[in-house]
Amino acid sequence: MLFSGMPFLFYFLPVVLIIYFIVPKCLKNTVLMLSSLIFYGWGEPKYLFLMIGSILLGYFLGMAIDKSKTAGLKKLFLSLSVISSVILLGFFKYADFFIYNFNAVTGLSIPLLKIALPIGISFYTFQILSYTIDVYRGDVPYQKNIINFATYVALFPQLIAGPIVRYVDVCRELEERTHSFEKFYLGIRRFAVGLSKKVLIANQMGEVCDVFRESADKSVLFFWVYALAFAIHVYFDFSGYSDMAIGLGKVFGFNFIENFNYPYISKSISEFWRRWHMSLGSWFRDYVYIPLGGNRVKTMRWLFNTFVVWMLTGLWHGAAWNFVVWGLIYAILLIGEKFFVRKLIGKNAIIAHIYTMLFVIIGFVVFNAPNMATAGQDLIGMFGLGGYALSSKATIYHLSSNAVIFILGIIGSTPLPKKLHSKLSESKLQGLISVIEPVAVVCLLLVCTAYLVDGSYNPFLYFRF
Amino acid sequence: MKIKYILSSLLIIAVMLTLSVLAWMKAPGATSESERRPLAQFPEISVDTVLSGKFTKEFESYATDQFPFRDSFRTLKAISKFYIFRQNDNNDIYIHDGYAAKLESTISDASITNAVNKLNYLYKTYIEGKTSNVYLSIIPDKNTTLAGAGNYPSLDYNKLTESVVSGVPFAKYIDVFPLLHYTDYYKTDTHWSQEKIVDVAHAILDAMGAEKTSDYKEVTLDTDFYGVYYGQSSLPLPPDKITYLTNETIENCKVYNYEGTDGVLENIKPSKVYNMDKLNSKDPYEMFLSGAVNLMRIVNEKNTSGKKLIIFRDSYTSSLAPLMTEGYSEIILIDIRYLASHFIGAFVSPEEFENADVLFLYSALILNQSMSFK
Numbered sequence: 069m070l071f072s073g074m075p076f077l078f079y080f081l082p083v084v085l086i087i088y089f090i091v092p093k094c095l096k097n098t099v100l101m102l103s104s105l106i107f108y109g110w111g112e113p114k115y116l117f118l119m120i121g122s123i124l125l126g127y128f129l130g131m132a133i134d135k136s137k138t139a140g141l142k143k144l145f146l147s148l149s150v151i152s153s154v155i156l157l158g159f160f161k162y163a164d165f166f167i168y169n170f171n172a173v174t175g176l177s178i179p180l181l182k183i184a185l186p187i188g189i190s191f192y193t194f195q196i197l198s199y200t201i202d203v204y205r206g207d208v209p210y211q212k213n214i215i216n217f218a219t220y221v222a223l224f225p226q227l228i229a230g231p232i233v234r235y236v237d238v239c240r241e242l243e244e245r246t247h248s249f250e251k252f253y254l255g256i257r258r259f260a261v262g263l264s265k266k267v268l269i270a271n272q273m274g275e276v277c278d279v280f281r282e283s284a285d286k287s288v289l290f291f292w293v294y295a296l297a298f299a300i301h302v303y304f305d306f307s308g309y310s311d312m313a314i315g316l317g318k319v320f321g322f323n324f325i326e327n328f329n330y331p332y333i334s335k336s337i338s339e340f341w342r343r344w345h346m347s348l349g350s351w352f353r354d355y356v357y358i359p360l361g362g363n364r365v366k367t368m369r370w371l372f373n374t375f376v377v378w379m380l381t382g383l384w385h386g387a388a389w390n391f392v393v394w395g396l397i398y399a400i401l402l403i404g405e406k407f408f409v410r411k412l413i414g415k416n417a418i419i420a421h422i423y424t425m426l427f428v429i430i431g432f433v434v435f436n437a438p439n440m441a442t443a444g445q446d447l448i449g450m451f452g453l454g455g456y457a458l459s460s461k462a463t464i465y466h467l468s469s470n471a472v473i474f475i476l477g478i479i480g481s482t483p484l485p486k487k488l489h490s491k492l493s494e495s496k497l498q499g500l501i502s503v504i505e506p507v508a509v510v511c512l513l514l515v516c517t518a519y520l521v522d523g524s525y526n527p528f529l530y531f532r533f
Numbered sequence: 534m535k536i537k538y539i540l541s542s543l544l545i546i547a548v549m550l551t552l553s554v555l556a557w558m559k560a561p562g563a564t565s566e567s568e569r570r571p572l573a574q575f576p577e578i579s580v581d582t583v584l585s586g587k588f589t590k591e592f593e594s595y596a597t598d599q600f601p602f603r604d605s606f607r608t609l610k611a612i613s614k615f616y617i618f619r620q621n622d623n624n625d626i627y628i629h630d631g632y633a634a635k636l637e638s639t640i641s642d643a644s645i646t647n648a649v650n651k652l653n654y655l656y657k658t659y660i661e662g663k664t665s666n667v668y669l670s671i672i673p674d675k676n677t678t679l680a681g682a683g684n685y686p687s688l689d690y691n692k693l694t695e696s697v698v699s700g701v702p703f704a705k706y707i708d709v710f711p712l713l714h715y716t717d718y719y720k721t722d723t724h725w726s727q728e729k730i731v732d733v734a735h736a737i738l739d740a741m742g743a744e745k746t747s748d749y750k751e752v753t754l755d756t757d758f759y760g761v762y763y764g765q766s767s768l769p770l771p772p773d774k775i776t777y778l779t780n781e782t783i784e785n786c787k788v789y790n791y792e793g794t795d796g797v798l799e800n801i802k803p804s805k806v807y808n809m810d811k812l813n814s815k816d817p818y819e820m821f822l823s824g825a826v827n828l829m830r831i832v833n834e835k836n837t838s839g840k841k842l843i844i845f846r847d848s849y850t851s852s853l854a855p856l857m858t859e860g861y862s863e864i865i866l867i868d869i870r871y872l873a874s875h876f877i878g879a880f881v882s883p884e885e886f887e888n889a890d891v892l893f894l895y896s897a898l899i900l901n902q903s904m905s906f907k
Contacts, residue, residue, distance in 0.1 A: 074556070074596035075589075082553040113584050249538040256545050272618075284639050285686065462638060462686045469621035476618075506541035510548050517552070518610035521600050522624070522767060 069110040071259075071312045072266050074520060080107065088320065089247070097219045097242065100320065104222035108188070111228075115186035118156075119222065125152055126196035127217045130203045134210035142204055149200035153193045160186055165387035188228035190384055192221050194351055199235040201355055208236045216242045225316035231327040231347035238322055245321035253506070255318030260509045260516075262311025265304040267516040269480065271523065272473045273301035276466055277436070285462035291449040293467050295429045298436050300477035303332065306345070332428070332481040335420035336410070337401040340428055348384070352377050375399045385435070390443050394435045401427055555601040562599065567607075567764035569815045572598040604767075611767035621685070626766040629683035632720050633762035633770060634675045638686035640693055641901050648903035649700030652893055654874055655845060656703050663886040669704035670737055671697060672713075672849045672896040674723065679715035693897055704893055707740040709733045719773040722760020723898070724818050727852040728776045734856035741890050743842070744860030749778035756812045775817055777807055782835055783855050791828040792871075796880055798830070806831065806855045821851035827871035828880055831855075831864040838862055841889040843881070845869060847899045861890075870899075873907040 069076045084103040091099055109116040129152075132145040158166075164180045171178055199220070202208045211217040220242055226233050280286070280294035310327035317324040331343035341349050353362075360373045375396065382395020401409075413420050430447065437443035448454045467474075479485065492501050564571050576582065576591035583589070600606065614620045621627055625636045652669075660667060671694055680687030690710070698706045717729035725733075728751055738745040757772035787803035794801050804823070811819040822829060825848060842857065843865045844850055854864055865881060872880075 069589075073593060074600060075593055078549075078553045078556040078600070079596060082550055110589050111586070113586060113589075249535070249542045253538045253542045253545070256542070268618075272620075282639060461684075465621065465684065465686050472617075472619045502537050502541075506544050509541075510545055513545070513549065514606075515609065515613055517600075518606040518613065521597060521603055521606040522610045 069107050071309065071316075072263055072516070072520060075110070076107075077517070077520075080110075085319070097213075097215050100224075101215055101219040101222060104219065104224040104227060107224035108222060108227060112187050115189075118160075118186055118189075119192060120218075122156065122192065122196060123218045123221045124214075125149070126199060126221065127211070127214050130200050130210040130217070131212075133200060133203045146200055146204040150197065153197050157189065157193050159183070160189055162383070162387045191226075191228065191232055194232050194348075195221055195234070198232070198351065198355065202234065202236050208239055211235070211239065211242070223317075223322075225320065225322075226313040226324060231310055231313060231324055232351050233324050233347070234351075237325055241322050247321045251318050251321065255315045255320075257505070257509050258315030258318065259312045260315075260512045262308040262313075262315060263516045264512045265308030265311060265480070267519045267523075269473060269477050270301050270304035270308055271519070272470060273297040273304065273477060276470055277301060279462075279466055283462050285460045286449065287457045287460040287463045288449065288452045288454075289459045289467070290463040291446060291454075291456070293463060294446075295433050295450060296474065297470070299332075299425075299429050299432050300474070300481070302432055302436070303328075303481060304477060330481065330483050332425065333421070333483070334424050334428075335417055336405055336424055337398060337427060338405055340424055341398070341402075348381070352381055356380060371403060374403060378402070389440050390434050390437050393440065393443070394431055397427070397431050397434065552601060556596065556599075559599060559601050561595070564815075565598070565603070565764070566815065567604055567759070567767070569761065569764060607767040608769060615768065623767060624765050626762050627683070627685055628766065628768070628770070629679055629685070630715070631770075632675060632679055632715050632718065633760075633766050633768075634679050634685075634715075635723070635762065635765070636680075636685060637674075637676060637688055637898065637901065640688055640696075642696075644901050644903045645693065645696045645700075648895070648900045648906060649697060651869065651874060651903065651906045652701050652704075652845070655869070655877075655893075656701070658874070659877060659881070659883070659886055660891055661703070663883065664888050664891060666741065666888070666890045667704045667893075668707055668737070668741055668891065669698065669701055669893045670707040670709055671900065672725075672894065673710050674896055674898045675715045675718045677710065677713065677715075677897070682715070688897060688901065690897060693900065697900055701893065705740065707737050709736055712736060719758065719760050719818075721763040721766075721770050721773050722758070722818060723762065724760070724849060724852065726773075726776060727778055727821065727856070730853055731778070731856060734853055737853075737892070737894075738857060738860060741842075741892070743840070743857070743890065746780065746782075746859045749780050749856075752777055752779060754812065754817075756817055758817045760818070761816070775812075775820065777820070777852075778856065779807070782833060782859050783807075785833070785835060786855075786858050787832045787834070788822065789830040789832065790823055790826055791880060792823070792826045803832070806858075818848075818851070822854060822866070824848070824851065825868070825871065826866070827868055828877075829866040831858055831866070833858045833862055833864075836860065836862045841865065841885060842892065843867065843886065843889050844892045844894050846892075846894045847896055849896045850894050853894070869907055870905045871907075 069080060071077075080103075084099070088096060088099045088103075105116060105120075108119060126149065129145050129149040133142050133149075136142045136145060160183055163183065167178050167180055170176065199208075199211075199217075203210050211220070220233075220235055220238060223233070274297075276297040277294055280290055280297070283290065307328040314324045314326070325347055327345060327347050329343040329346065331340050334340035334343055357373060357377045360376065361369055362373065363370050365373065378395040378399035379392055380395070381398070382391040382393070385391045385394070409423070413423055430450075433446045433450070434443045437446055445454065449456055452458075492498075561574055562572050573591065573594035575595055576588050578588055581587075582591075611623045614623045615628075622636055626633055627636060628634075656667065673690060676685070676687040677690055679685070694710075712732050713725070713730075718725045731747060731749070735745050735747075753774055753776040756775060758775045759770075759772050763770050763772070783806050786806050788806055789798060789801045789803055791801065806822060808820050808823045811817060811823060814824075816824060818824065822831075831854065836859070838861075840861050841863050842861045844854065845867050846854075847868065847870070850866060854866060858864060865885065867877060867881070869877075
C-alpha cells in the first residue's frame with residue numbers, strides 16, 4: 069500500500085487510527101502489528117509469510133543470543149542471523165544479478181530465477197540485523213514479547229522505505245509511549261508536508277524525467293534539465309516518504325530518527341552523506357565500516373574498507389552495475405576529498421557547493437539509468453559530446469512549464485522554508501500563524517488528494533530497494 | 534497552546550474523516566461523464582484475487598475512480614497546475630487562445646509504418662487494377678497551428694506527411710494543411726467544425742474532379758457541446774456549439790449504417806446524415822453520421838451518374854463526408870479501426886471499386902497512433 073494512495077489515506081489509515089485510539093493501552097501494539105501485516109500483505113500477499121518468517125527468526129535468534137551462556141554460542145547465533153539475512157537478501161534481491169553476470173563471464177546460460185523483489189526487504193532485513201547485533205553486543209536486552217518485536221519490524225509507517233529504525237532507538241517506546249493532541253497534530257502536519265513533497269514536487273519532476281527519456285527532441289540543455297529534475301525528484305520522493313513515516317510515527321507515539329538534513333546544501337561529498345539517507349549511512353558505519361576497522365587503520369586497509377562499504381551501499385540500492393558504479397564513484401570522491409580535493413577547493417563555499425552538487429547530480433544520472441550504456445550516453449549528452457543541439461523546443465517547453473516546480477524544489481531543498489516558518493511562529497504574527505497553519509495543512513491534504521484522484525504517475529522510487 | 538493543538542487536530546480530523554466516511558459510504562457511479570469512460574467498480578473478492586494481488590490493484594482503481602466529489606477534485610488539480618504552479622498543461626492538455634489541445638510531439642515510426650503497410654494492403658487487395666482514381670489526404674490536427682502560436686511542442690508534420698506520402702505512391706496527395714487554422718476546430722474537442730471546412734471539401738473534390746456546391750443552410754444547435762478535451766483538461770471551459778450544414782441533397786440522402794446489423798444491405802433500415810438522437814449522447818459530435826461506425830453507405834438518389842466514392846477514414850470524415858455527397862451517387866465509408874481490413878470484401882464487392890474514386894482520408898493524429906488499424 070502506498071502512503072500516497074487513496075486506499076491508504078481514506079480507507080486504511082482512518083480505520084486504523086480510530087481502532088488504535090479506542091483500544092486500551094495493552095492492545096495498541098497488537099493493533100499496530102495486525103494493521104502493519106495488513107498494510108504489507110495488501111501489496112505483497114505472497115511475501116507476507118516471508119516477512120513473518122523473518123520476524124520469527126529474528127525473534128528467536130535474538131532470544132538465543134541473549135540466553136546463551138558462552139561467547140561461542142552467542143557468536144554462533146549471531147552468525148546464523150547474519151547468514152540467514154544475507155541468504156534472504158541474496159536470494160530475493162541479488163540471485164538474478166549474480167546468475168546473469170556469471171553467465172556473461174563463463175558463457176553458460178543458467179536460467180534466471182525471475183523472482184519479484186519483496187517490497188521493503190532491504191529495510192526490514194537491516195532492522196532485524198541491527199536488533200540481533202545490538203543484542204549480541206549487549207547494547208539492548210532481547211525483546212521478550214513477540215508482538216512488540218513484530219510491531220518493531222513490521223511497523224507500517226516505516227516498513228517499506230525507512231527510515232531504518234534501530235531497535236535501540238524505539239525499544240522503550242515499544243513498551244511505553246505517550247499520545248497527545250500535540251503529537252497528533254505535529255505528526256499529521258509532518259505527514260502532510262511529506263505527502264506534498266511527494267505528490268506536488270517529486271511526481272512532477274518524475275514526469276519530466278519520463279518525458280525526457282521518451283523525447284525525440286533532446287538537447288544538451290534537456291540532459292541537464294533531466295539531471296536536475298531527477299535530483300529534485302529523488303530527494304523529494306525519498307525525504308517526503310521519510311517525512312510521512314516520521315509524522316505517522318509521531319501520531320502513534322514514536323520518535324523515529326531523522327533521515328535527511330538538507331543534503332543539497334552540502335559543501336563536500338562527506339557532508340552530503342552525513343545529511344542524505346542518514347539511517348542507512350549510520351547503519352553501514354556502525355555495522356560494517358567500524359567493525360572493519362573504520363579509519364583507524366593503515367591507509368591501504370582504509371582504502372579497502374571504504375571501497376567495501378560504498379560498493380555495498382551501491383548494491384543495497386539495487387542489483388545492477390550502475391548502482392555499484394554509483395557507490396564506487398562516492399568511494400573515489402571521498403578518498404579524493406581526504407587526500408587532495410579539500411586543499412584544491414580551499415575554503416570557498418560557493419566552489420565547494422558547486423563541486424558537491426555537480427558530482428551528486430552526475431551520480432544520480434548514473435543511479436537512475438536503466439543500464440550503464442544509457443548512463444554513459446546521458447553523461448556524454450550532458451557534456452555536449454553526443455551531437456545534440458544546445459537547446460530544443462521540447463527543452464524550453466518542459467523547462468518553462470515546470471519552472472515554478474524547479475524553483476520550489478530548489479528552495480525546498482534548503483532550510484529556508486523551515487527558518488521562515490520558525491521566524492514567523494516566533495514573531496508578532498504568531499497568533500495568525502497558529503490559525504493559518506492548520507488551514508494550510510488541510511489545504512495541502514486536499515490539493516494532494518486532487519492530484520491523486522486525477523493522477524496516474526505515483527510510483528515510489530525507494531520501493532525497489 | 535494545548536487548545537491550539539486540539540482545535541488544529543479536530544479540524545484535520547473533521548475534514549479527512551468526512552471524506553473517508555463518504556468514500557466508504559458512497560454508492561459507486563457507473564461512468565464519468567466528463568472523462569467519457571466507465572468507472573472502476575468494486576472488485577471481486579476471492580482467495581485467488583486477494584493472493585494474486587488482483588483485488589488490491591483493482592481496489593486502488595476503484596478507490597480513485599469512485600472518490601467523492603471526483604470531478605471537483607480534478608478541477609482543483611487543474612487549477613493548481615495552471616494557476617498556482619504555472620504549468621502549461623494538465624494531463625497533456627494545454628489551452629491557448631481559448632482552444633484546448635493535446636500535446637503530441639513524438640512521431641511514432643512504428644505507427645507510421647503500420648499505417649503505410651495497411652494502406653498498401655488495402656490497395657493491393659481491393660483497389661489495384663480496378664481504378665486509378667486513388668487519393669490521399671492527411672488532416673492536420675489543431676496542434677498544427679495552435680502549438681506554434683503558443684510555443685508548445687508538436688509533431689514534425691512535414692516529416693510525418695513525407696513518410697506517409699512516399700509510402701503510398703499509388704495515391705495522389707491532396708494537401709489541405711494550408712486551408713486549416715486552429716480556429717477551424719472546436720475549442721474543447723479534437724474535431725473540426727463543419728461550417729469551417731467547406732473549403733477543405735472543395736479542395737478534395739476539385740482534386741478528384743467531382744462536383745461541388747456551396748449552397749448550404751447553416752444551423753446552429755442549442756445543445757452545449759463539451760468536447761473530449763473539456764473532460765481531460767478538467768477546467769471549467771465554456772462549451773462549444775455545434776453548427777451543421779445542410780441542403781436538399783444532404784437531407785434526402787439515405788444512410789445505411791452496418792453497425793450492429795447482420796451486414797446484409799437489404800436488411801438495414803436507412804437513416805439520415807445527421808443523427809439528432811446523438812446530441813444527447815456522451816459525444817454530441819456523433820450527430821455527424823452517427824459517430825464511430827465500421828461501415829456505412831450514403832446513397833444520394835438525386836445523383837444518377839452511378840459515380841462512387843470509397844473513403845477509408847476516421848472520425849474527422851464524419852463531418853466532411855456530407856459536404857461531398859453532391860457529386861456522387863454513393864459514398865462508402867470504411868473505418869478499419871472497427872472493420873478488419875481482410876473482411877471488407879464481405880460487404881463491399883470488387884465491382885464497387887471499379888472506376889470508383891478511392892480516398893484515404895486520415896488525421897495526422899490517427900496515423901501517429903495507427904496500431905488500432907485492423
